[in-house]
Structure formats: structure tokens, C-alpha cells
Amino acid sequence: MQGIGNFLGMEVEVEISGRTYFTGILIDIGLDILVLFDGQKFLYIPFLHLHNIKENKIKEIAEKPPEAAPLQFEKESISYRKILTNAKGQFIEIFVTGNRSIHGYITSVLNDYIVFYSPVYKRVLISMQHLKWLTPYFNQLTPYTLNTEELPIVPSTLPLSRSFEDELKKYKDQLLVFDLGDNPDKVGLMKNVSNNILELVLADGQTVYWKLLHLKTVNFP
Numbered sequence: 355m356q357g358i359g360n361f362l363g364m365e366v367e368v369e370i371s372g373r374t375y376f377t378g379i380l381i382d383i384g385l386d387i388l389v390l391f392d393g394q395k396f397l398y399i400p401f402l403h404l405h406n407i408k409e410n411k412i413k414e415i416a417e418k419p420p421e422a423a424p425l426q427f428e429k430e431s432i433s434y435r436k437i438l439t440n441a442k443g444q445f446i447e448i449f450v451t452g453n454r455s456i457h458g459y460i461t462s463v464l465n466d467y468i469v470f471y472s473p474v475y476k477r478v479l480i481s482m483q484h485l486k487w488l489t490p491y492f493n494q495l496t497p498y499t500l501n502t503e504e505l506p507i508v509p510s511t512l513p514l515s516r517s518f519e520d521e522l523k524k525y526k527d528q529l530l531v532f533d534l535g536d537n538p539d540k541v542g543l544m545k546n547v548s549n550n551i552l553e554l555v556l557a558d559g560q561t562v563y564w565k566l567l568h569l570k571t572v573n574f575p
Contacts, residue, residue: 358383358407365410366390370486371403377410381423384432391419398425399487400434424490434482438463445491450484451533451570457497458505467518473497473505475534475573481518484570519566522547525574530554532569540569 361380368376368390376397378390388404390397393415425440426432442460448470449455458472468485470478491497496505515521525544532540532554539562542554550566 358388361407361409365413365415366407367410368399368407369405370399371405372486374486376487377414379415379419380407381419382426382432384434384436387432387434387437389423389426389432391415391423393417395489395492396423396425397487397489398437400485402434402483403486424492435463437488438468438482441488441490445496446488447491448480448488449486450480452536454534456534456571462514464514464518464521465516467521469514472573473500478571478573479518479521480571481566481569519547519550522552522566522572529575531573531575532564533571534573540564 358380362383364380366378366380368378368388370376376390376392376399378392378397380388381391381396382389386401388399388401388407390399394417396419425437425444427440430436438460442463445457445459447455447457456470456472456475456478458470458478460468461471462469466482468480468482470480472478496502515524522544526546528544529542530544535541539556540554542556542562545553545555545561547553547566552564552566552569554562554564556562
């Protein structure tokens with residue numbers, strides 16, 4: 355990522371996975387993550403999904419960024435894992451799969467996945483390698499303007515495995531929904547997971563095998 359630092363403080367255009375484009379002022383660069391301000395909110399984008407970055411010649415952002423970016427501590431060099439850890443318990447929006455984002459908060463950060471609570475999808479496991487960007491809420495807003503009784507910030511008390519694969523092994527013979535259920539071949543009874551291959555029985559009784567590499571999220575209906 356040498357050279358990107360030349361764009362600090364400048365308005366840039368960024369392309370990430372899924373042919374998604376953002377325009378914003380480059381606020382900060384970490385070991386494996388960058389921070390943009392798009393005139394309204396801060397976007398934290400892991401380098402894993404960065405395709406290219408270039409100066410935006412036609413300036414679009416008139417709003418100056420706030421002096422302090424959320425999810426960052428003073429004089430702290432940022433990293434993807436630090437940002438995820440700092441975000442725990444704060445309301446955020448994250449983008450992982452399809453054309454939908456998920457709103458809620460992180461409850462746990464493990465080796466290669468996070469546990470996320472969403473008022474829509476409830477408890478969701480999210481592979482860290484598939485999280486494309488996240489942005490914190492401003493002005494004490496809550497998702498869908500729910501009150502704290504409807505959206506309590508309570509960390510999970512369930513024991514968690516360190517890896518995504520080991521955590522999935524706990525749900526053998528349970529109905530699981532992968533990648534928010536957009537693909538019917540990713541909704542079914544999980545029979546086994548081993549060596550990064552997951553066996554799933556679909557509604558019609560057909561068995562499909564998925565590489566974990568291609569499963570981004572899992573939630574529990």
C-alpha cells in the first residue's frame with residue numbers, strides 16, 4: 355500500500371469488491387484499513403477489498419470532516435482488528451453481501467469472524483474476510499429508531515470458538531441461513547463441517563457442499 359499516503363487529506367475515488375465505488379476525503383490509513391469521509395459519514399474499508407484508489411479531479415465534497423473520527427483513539431495507529439474492537443457495542447452499519455447492509459452492533463471479535471447483533475437478523479456470525487466496509491452511526495441514533503428496551507446492548511454470554519469453522523461445528527443438525535438467505539442453496543440443515551467444507555441439506559432434501567471461503571455470514575432462524 356505504499357504511495358496511498360500521498361492522498362491523505364485529499365478527495366479520492368475508491369473502488370472495492372463488487373464494483374462498488376466511494377468518493378470521500380482520505381482521513382487515515384492503517385496497516386490494513388483506510389478511512390474515508392464522504393461528507394456525511396466515515397467509512398472504514400479493509401484493504402482486503404480495495405481494488406484501486408485515485409484522486410477525484412472533480413471535487414464533490416464541500417463539508418469539512420470533523421476533527422476526530424469515531425472508532426479511533428487519539429495517537430493510536432489504526433488496524434482492521436482495532437477498529438472492530440473499538441466498535442464493539444456501538445451502533446454501526448456494515449456491508450457484507452449482495453446489495454444489502456446490516457444495522458446493529460458488534461458483540462465479539464474472534465480470530466477470523468465477528469458476532470453481530472441485528473434487530474432484523476438477530477445474532478449473526480460474519481467472516482472478517484468478507485466485511486467490505488463499516489460506518490458508525492452519528493448523533494446517538496439507533497437502528498430503525500428502536501429504543502433501548504427493543505434493542506438492548508448486551509454482550510453475548512455464550513462461549514465462542516476462536517475460529518469461524520469451529521464455531522459452526524456447534525450447530526450440527528440445526529437449520530442455518532447463510533449470506534442472509536438470498537440464495538436458496540444457502541438455507542438448510544447443517545450436517546457437517548470439516549476441512550473448510552460445509553454440508554448443507556436443502557428444503558427439498560438435496561445435499562450441497564459449500565467451501566467456507568464462499569460463506570460470508572450465518573444467522574439462526
